[in-house]
Structures are given as structure tokens and as C-alpha cells.
Amino acid sequence: MIRRQRGISLGSLLMGGILIGLVAIFGMKLVPPVLESYSISSIFKRIAADPAMANAMPAQVRAAFDKQAEIDRIDAIRSDQIQITRTGGVLALSAEYEVVIPVHSRVRLVLSFAPSSQ
Numbered sequence: 784m785i786r787r788q789r790g791i792s793l794g795s796l797l798m799g800g801i802l803i804g805l806v807a808i809f810g811m812k813l814v815p816p817v818l819e820s821y822s823i824s825s826i827f828k829r830i831a832a833d834p835a836m837a838n839a840m841p842a843q844v845r846a847a848f849d850k851q852a853e854i855d856r857i858d859a860i861r862s863d864q865i866q867i868t869r870t871g872g873v874l875a876l877s878a879e880y881e882v883v884i885p886v887h888s889r890v891r892l893v894l895s896f897a898p899s900s901q
Contacts, residue, residue: 809886816882816894819859824898826851827865827876831900836874841867844876859896876900 791799830836830847839847845862852862860880868875877899884892 812884812886812892813894816859816884816896819857819882820896820898822855823852823857823860823878823896824900826855826857827878827898827900831874831876837872839874844874848876874900 826848829851830844833847836844836847844867845865848862848865851857852860859882860878864878864880866877868877877897879895879897882894882896884894886892
């Protein structure tokens with residue numbers, strides 16, 4: 784009696800390995816900018832929640848961001864790219880920026896972020 788073999792073939796194993804490798808490469812390239820965006824958003828929220836910044840001038844708010852960005856090693860945006868607004872005495876910080884990630888010679892990924900303190 785001939786039993787039918789079960790399992791995956793060498794071709795399927797190679798294709799699965801290539802797929803897992805590509806996902807890992809894209810993950811390693813995409814995770815750092817996403818984490819940096821979350822860091823920027825948390826800095827915005829900390830500054831907006833700080834009672835000392837409630838009546839601060841925009842230059843003081845930008846200086847506070849510069850200090851926090853230096854501590855967290857934020858390179859994606861500068862303090863002059865931050866929009867500072869006050870609505871009803873509540874400080875709100877926001878920014879819009881893009882990160883370009885080179886994948887191959889002419890292939891690039893463009894990620895757009897808009898972190899906010901709200």
C-alpha cells in the first residue's frame with residue numbers, strides 16, 4: 784500500500800522563507816520612524832499638560848521641545864515645524880512631516896505623520 788507523503792516541498796519552504804525575510808526587512812525599516820512619531824506625540828502631550836507651559840510664549844514652548852527632542856534623540860522634525868495654538872487657554876501642539884525610506888535603488892517608501900498633543 785502506497786502512502787501519500789505529507790508536508791511542504793522545498794519550493795514552498797523557499798518561498799515562505801523569502802516572504803518572511805521581506806516582511807522582516809520592511810519591519811526593520813518601518814518600525815523606527817513609527818516609534819519616533821509616537822515619541823514626538825508623547826513629547827507634545829507632556830508639554831501641553833505642563834502647567835508651566837500654559838501661558839508660555841511660543842519661543843519657550845519650542846525651547847522645551849528642543850530639550851525633550853535632544854533627550855529622546857528626535858531627528859524627524861525641528862521646533863520651527865511645530866504649530867502652537869491655544870484654544871480656550873488650552874495649549875495644543877501639532878506638526879506634519881514625512882519620512883522617506885530608501886528600499887532599493889529607485890524605490891522609496893514615504894511615510895506621512897501628523898503627531899498632535901490632543
